[in-house]
Amino acid sequence: MDNGRQIKDMLYEQVARIGKAISSPKRLELIELLCQGEKAVEMLAQEASISMKLASAHLRELRNARLVDTRRDGKNVYYRLADKRVADFWVNAHSLAEDRLVELQEALRDLSQLPEELVPNDRESLMKAARKGEVVVLDVRPVEEYLSAHLPFARSIPVGELRHRLDELPKDRPIVAYCRGPYCLMARDAVALLRKGGYRAAHLKEGVAEWGLPAVHA
Amino acid sequence: MDNGRQIKDMLYEQVARIGKAISSPKRLELIELLCQGEKAVEMLAQEASISMKLASAHLRELRNARLVDTRRDGKNVYYRLADKRVADFWVNAHSLAEDRLVELQEALRDLSQLPEELVPNDRESLMKAARKGEVVVLDVRPVEEYLSAHLPFARSIPVGELRHRLDELPKDRPIVAYCRGPYCLMARDAVALLRKGGYRAAHLKEGVAEWGLPAVHA
C-alpha cells in the first residue's frame, strides 16, 4: 500500500517537469518567441539577449520537457513549439500571473498608459471595424513572424522600418499596432513613433497567441 | 532603449514565479489537495506524506506566488486556493503533461487497466445515466471533501469505510467511483474492493477540478 506513494510521487514528478521548464524567465521568453513561429537558435538568443550557449542550454531543457521540437536545415537548427497546446499553456500561465501578481499588474499598467479609447477594445468590434477599413491593424513584428501567422486584416510593417515607411499609412483612420504579446515592447514603441508623426494610434496588448484561433496562419 | 530589456526581464520573472511554484512535485500535490477544498497544514502534510515543517515551507512558496490564501481558525491555519483559476491552471498543466510526456502516459495507462466499457465514459451520458439512476456515482474521498464540492448525483462513501458499508450499494447497477483526480489512487482501490465484493464497478479518472463547473458546491 506504500506502493501507492511511489506511484503518486512519480506522477507528480512528471508534471513538475513542465513546471520546471517554465520556472525560468528566459525559458518563458523563448517560449513566447516560439509562439511567433519557428526560429533558429541564434535568432532566439539574439531576441532574448542571451548567449547562444545559454539559449542552447535552455532550449535543451524545453526539449527534455517535450515542449519544443527541432528540425535541422543546413547549418541551422530550427526550434518550434511541439504542440499548439504549449502556446495555450503559456497564455494561460501569464494570464494567471497577471491575475494574481500585483507587481505584474502594476508594471503592465505603467506600460500601457496610453488612451486606448479612440479604438474599439473588444475583439469582435475591432475586427468588424478592421473589416470595414475603419481602422488599420498593424503588425509590427519581423516579417517572418507576420508570415507565420497574423491577425485577420493586419498589414505588416516591422518597427525597425516604420520610421521611413510612415507614409504608407493613412492619417484619417486610427492605427492599432500589435506585436508578440503583452510583454513585447515593439507595439508600444511603434505607437510612440506614430503619434509623434501625427497619427492616431493605439496598441493591442494581445499578440497572436493570446488572440487564439482566428489568426491567419501560413 | 536597453531600458526595454530590464522591463522585459522583470515581466518574465514575475510569470516565472508561477512556474517556480509548480516546479516541485510536492507543491503540485498540495495544489491538487487544495482543489478538493480548504485544509489545515497538518492534514495537507499527512495526505502528501511529508513533515509539517516541509509542508509549511512549500505552502509558504505557494503563498508567495499568490496561488493560495490562508485563514486562521483557533489553533489551525487553513489553506485554500486563492482563485478558481488556480485549479484550472493545475488541470491545464497536468493535462498538457499527459499530452506531452510519454512516461506519464504509460504510468497512467498501467493505472487504469480496467475494463471501463461497462459504463458510459463521456460526461454527458454518464450524467444522464446517473440522473435516471442507471448507475451509481460514488465519491470515495473523505467526507469533508465531498461536502466542499462533488459531482452531481454522487453519493459519499470514503474508501476507508467502504469495506463495511458495501451493503449500502446496489448489486444490480454499475458503480462509478471517483476521487481527487487522475493521480489519486482512492478510486482505483475502491473499484478493486467493489469488484472483489461482486459489484460491477469502474472508475472515473477525473475529479471535481477536472470535471469543471457543473459540480455541486458547498
Place this chain on the structure above:
DNA sequence: TAATTAGTCTAACGATTATTAGAATGTATG
C-alpha cells in the same frame, strides 16, 4: 499562568540549477 497544540521562522547543509568556457559535431563553402 503554565502547559499544549499548530504552525512559522531562521539557519544550515547537501543537492540542483544557471551560466560560462572549451572541446566536439555535423553541415556547407572554398
Place this chain on the structure above:
DNA sequence: CATACATTCTAATAATCGTTAGACTAATTA
C-alpha cells in the same frame, strides 16, 4: 579536403533550492 559556421556536449563554478532541526509565536486548555 580544409576551413568556417551553427550548434551541442562536457565540465566546472557560483547561485539557488529542498530539507531538516531548533527556537519562536499565537491561540487554547488546564
